Amino acid sequence: MKQSDEPFLLHWPDSRRRYTYNGSAAIHAALLDRQLERGACVLLPAYCCGAELGPFEQLACEFRFYDIGTDFSISHDEIERILNAQPDIRVMLLTHYLGFAQPEVEAIAALCQARGVTLIEDCAHALFTEQAGRAVGQAGDYAIFSMRKSLPLTEGGALLSKHPLRSESRQPANGLSLLAWVSRLAWSFQQGARASRRVGIRSVARYLSIAGWSIPAVLVKLMRRTGIVPAERWLTPDVEGAAAVPVYGYGISTFSQRLLKTADGKDIRQRRRANHAHWLRLVDQMDGLRPVHRVLPEGACPLYFLVSVANPGEWVKRLAADDIEAFNWWQHLSSRIDWAEFPVARQYKQSLLALPLHQQLDEVDIIRMANSLSARKQ
Template sequence: MTELTRQHLDCGDPTPSLWSLLSRDPDGGLEPLFDGRRVAFSFNTRTALREACDILGLQPGDEVLAPAYNCGSELDPLLDAGLDIAFYQIDRRTRPDLTDMAQRVTPKTKAIYLTHYFGMLQPDTSAIRALCNEHGLFLIEDCALSLLSGDRPAEGFAGDVSVFCFYKLFPVLAGGAIVLNADQLEFREPFDQPPPHSLLRKPFIRMGLEAFVGARLLRKVAMWRRKGRVTPSLAAEPGAHIDMPPGYYFDPALKHSRISGFTKRALAAFNPAQTRTRRRENYDIYQSLLSDIAGVTPLYETLPDTACPLSFPVLVEDRDAVAARLSARGIAATPWWSGYNQKLDWAEFDDAQFLKDHVLTLPCGQHLAADHIRLIVSELTAALGTADQP
């Protein structure tokens, strides 16, 4: 294998210089995205969502209609607030079924939760906003995967509250935001608690080690340490859904936690416009290269003009096996949202389960060049050919 190939195989998010990040302006990179809006910055998006429940005045026993296709982690803060979650149908192209959504509104319903997937803004957002207005419901708009999408990034203008995530697009340690769009809403206790340093310590140390020994060597060590281990928390009873990772469940101790100063400094290192342009270019390359490959179906047929793609999502059979083989080759492909929040019930939502079991995301980050994408597609082709082998 050539040195160029070895370099290209290390396709995870890059680690910025640790020391250069520490010298950044702690206020740079954040406020310009939310210029003129009422925004508060949280430790992560789940913390922002937990705060949203209090800001909206939602009470235990109130119902929120949420998309059946979800990670599970974003809804756990709502469960922590004592809310009941009822799903509405999402089709296999991640679009809400508006008829189904409307039929599920009851006197108990107080809010609708809307997710923009993979950087693709929902085309029916205005109709969902109108449905909320008709029934006197709040709209919680989840823009965690679409930070730089829209005519005016950060978009998220339809929700009474909108939440965002920074580490999905940028290699930073956590970081989220909540924006209040409804005039009658006010921040009650904007994140006045320090960030949990115990959770930041491990990734901070990892970034330092990567700077000295390299990300690829560090990944090999981690894989060697995990070899042969079984994670009990992810095991499921026969016929049951596999659990999502334990860290995806909301920790009440994070309530009111603010964004870390390190994250704010790191964000000043990135250029949103360049990020959006490069990600769109990489997405287009994937679309061209994957058009004739059997066994791979792009989740979306086209890239909207205003989208900043989070990744390139595809549908594949034997998704987890394919992802494992790509990971072994150093490709940061993800079996997207493969785990299920065990507090929720997907029983009647076949399309959502299909997505959770078949979506594989290919990286199209701003650090990748065309050669990286070609290599990833080559490795994906090889992984598809061996996915059913032991």
């Protein structure tokens, strides 16, 4: 594998990189390195999953929000207007949504630098995304990643900094609980077996694999309930809000670091783009499903195939009956946000269905899922 095909963060200087348990922990590490004072004013996207708010809530920050365009873009002019009206803003979070690079990130970074605003690029969805032949995450003061969203890792996030991190920020985080890791690993193998399309003898092996991995999964759950291991050590990488605080000090396992080094970014990007094209061709033949992204910009590495539907939560339940893990994407409406002020973000939270297109799938898998989607639509 060529060095350029590996995740670019592997070649970031150690003095400017820290591995974390998940993406939220990476945001927390950025705020600590920035030495952001309690109660500081911050600017965040209204369209977010909610986990991003946790590190800022821990510092009792004063929140300001901005909306996105219907193409998920963040407008330089809109950010300039907000910063002019709110000169006390100290930190801005910019998200590269679903593997699509923000087209005006360089201009927004220059604007933030001129105003003394620290820019954190949220690249949680964009580990393998490029823009103009350059990996995203290099325009702002910091960039955070959540590698487990793009790769089959049990956990893993990263913080990259434009400048050397303070010594305390570079210190290795605490190790991951072995039992929690085994629990997550068992779940991952079970999910992989469920997604298999094996038939005959191989189908039997599939069910045996699911059953076999159920044994350690059940055992560790029983151990958890006995209280042998502190509850906070069991928090999964997708915990949000106040519940996520205990994981901020934990790091990435050696197992996940090794898997990260084997990733071929170019191949993964090509496979995901091909699967997006397969989905688009098939969904175009169905009524009532509107693809959100019809064109992939060069360098984009899509996280999911998004369609706009009525009642996406019901679609998730229907597809689950066929072992298809779809998502009502980011449906949570935070009470911190006045949603009447952010119509695009609110609309997307209520209408988007995310369908799998990851690199372990191929055209046959997409056809099977599309057939299920069409049948469940009836």
